[in-house]
Amino acid sequence: MGDIISKIKKAGLVGRGGAGFFVAKKWDAVKRATGDPSASLGQVRKFVVANAAEGEPGVMKDGCILEHYADRVIDGIKIAIDFLSAEKGYIYLNHAYYKKLNKKLTSLIKDSKIEIFIKPINSGYIGGEESAILNVIEGKRIEPRLKPPFPTTSGLWGCPTLINNAETFYNVSLAAAGRFKNTRFYTISGDCPNEGVFELSDNLTVEKVLKQTKNFPKFPFFVQVGGNVSGEVFNAKQLKRPVAGAGAITVYSQAKNDFKKIVKNWLDFYVSESCGQCAPCREGIYRLRDVFMKEKIDWRLFNDLLDNLSDASFCALGTAAAVPIKSLIKNVYHEKN
């Protein structure tokens, strides 16, 4: 067991939640964390959380993995619990998955230290952000926490907490058994014939993934990589790049989609999902929509608001909110016009 870190390192695992952080580094940080020195002199309480909130529209791989490989995911969580001598592990599960998979998961968990925590229906998009998850589990207001301190040193109830995506635990289980084959799960959706989740090699370019899954369009199109609301947008000439983030590719037909409508949908989404904590996101996105919906758009103000969003937001979701709009304008509509 002691060599799990070297196994993870050897497999070169990176987090599958979207940020792509090195798994070994995170595990090591939680292992070494001593918690709040004033709390107790005895054993430091630690926790493990598997994030299966999957709140990003257009990403479905965690559901798929839990449906087919729940035993692996749970094995991965158990490995983490043992490695850290953690008190408890949570599977943070969105409600739809819970309804579908509850029985199966419960029978697999049995009397281990793992517990299913259902993501509250009203917790929304932000309810999947890692520090917001901590607040949800603690029963606090659902919004991100100020970092630092990071969850690795001060997570659930102030104790060191390991939060990884469900797919990451799946990979850990494979790596521990020496069976990790450098694959990952891609979710493909949008204007394409073969929507779905595919397990393929983890170093493919966007173009290759589309081709191998027989989804490469014959019509003018662009793609969004990393999720339907936070992913970056690329045109057909920019597809020789790795699939970033949570491994999602959404195909947009240029004929079917209208610039104004796409941007408005994103803005509507963010206006209703912003937790309301910080000014750039709460106020900024609301005003972005206002400015955007006017007959004559004040582009300077619009761009300033976008830049402010990525520059000065409280959490990564605020920063991410600017990505699709900026890239859509730069890579698709700027090119066209």
Added chain:
Amino acid sequence: MQVAHDNGIFLPSLCYHPDLSVKANCRVCVVEIAGRRNLATACSTKAEAGLEISTDSQRVKRARNLNLELIFAEHIEKCPTCIWRFNCKLLEYAEKYKIEISRFRDRKSKRKTYKFANAVEIDGSQCIDCRNCLDACNSLQKINYLKLKGKGINQEVVPVSEGNGLLNRSAKKADCIYCGQCAVHCPVGAAQEQVQWQLVERALHDKSKIIVAQFAPSIRVSLGEEFGLPPGKIISGQVVATLKQLGFNYVFDVNFGADITTMVEAEELVKRVKQGGSLPMFTSCCPAWVKYIEYYRPDLIPNLTAARSPQMHSAGLIKTYWAEKIKIDAKNIVVVSVMPCTAKKFEASRAELKVQGRWLIDYVITTRELAWLIKKNKIDLAKLKPALADNPLGEFSGAAVIYGASGGVMESALRTAEYLLKTAQDSVCAKAKSNLKICHSRIDFKQVRGLAGVKEAEVDLAGKKLKIAVVNGIGEIQPILENLKKYDYIEVMACPDGCVGGGGQPIPTTKEIIKKRLEALYKIDAGARVRRAHENKEALSALRWLKDKGKLREQVLYTKYRRRK
């Protein structure tokens, strides 16, 4: 933030308050750190060696100005009658950074104003979502009366009872104690006192009435801050002079009332200790604390001293004793209290405190409201020639002044209680016995001073050992309530550090500033000619006048409490 401040580098801030936890939500203190992708907020970033920080780069300017502009658009300006106007951060920053305030339309014009009794209100249309009020109410005071409803642009600070519906009505029970800590921590005046300055202004124009001002101990060490004087600058004389300038016919010092309170309370303490009354006895001069007991712990009502608070004692004597003295019908006297406090507004409106069917205090204004009136009338406070408060209700001892500090009421009462015990008297009015001259009672009880949250001591008063505790801020009350049996006498001030940190005090009020105000009060005490309440001859005369007044005496000196739901 702290490092920049200490080095004379200005950074704007709205949600940052040195006494509250860092929230970093307004994003106006952003700075650029070389090598980091995003801007960082200065309030939440630890200064480290080797960080290369720009506080005014192009990126910083853009983000800071835009965030300020976004926040301005949340705040419906009510400047003409807003008592914040002269020290409004929003106006200051708009000017400083030349920010356009009108690119966005106001979005909060339909927000509700929540009023808490007649003391405090939260006006949602002025709120900028910084959440300081929540921190003040829930973390600092631990009252948990405020909550955040909704998310995103719909979020709103509301009382906990709001929107729980029928099903949830019992979910969370809390009530406002009117301490005003939400107001004194609000950067934009969304949480503020329910102002009465307009009414006072009107009363000042009514020539058919005698209008009397009485001001609290701690005003004299804080009001100056509103006029550029350093915190803790003692300006008793200017306070009197400025009130006269505003048109008050008489100005009395609530210190006089405090000496009355001390004597009444010390007598009661001695009586309870000797005759075995309900112990521990609690002080009751803090109206927020009284409300706390009446709402949260009505079982402890018998433990509150029956003595009224200084402002009520003083006002009661103005409308009886003094009215008789100067031969004016009390109905022609208008009394205005100037208090560091928002809960005093509520106290003054308690019907059980009427005397002979008459309200004793007509209006209560805060330190901030007084400052606003002075500025509005363009009076240059610093240049006024100091004046003395009117007599006889202007006389006071050093013990009265320290009422403004946590521990001060306790210390004053102990000074007088020790005298009563040593001279074996029950009443301060009794004729001095022959052994009085050799009585050495102490003056300083240093164990009850200072900024600690709870101060405990055992004091020996003429052979009687009393266990005492001073609760410095209502947020510290829980451990004391759990161990009540340990104590004989407990002072509670709802605001951190007492009235010097009161909810009606100038903004900003921070620990650092409070400390200076405290030091000033103890300086006045140390330099006072008379330092024990029972040596205030004018106060003793007033008490003697009341002595054979039967029911009137009861009404002026004592009160009753009741359970509140």
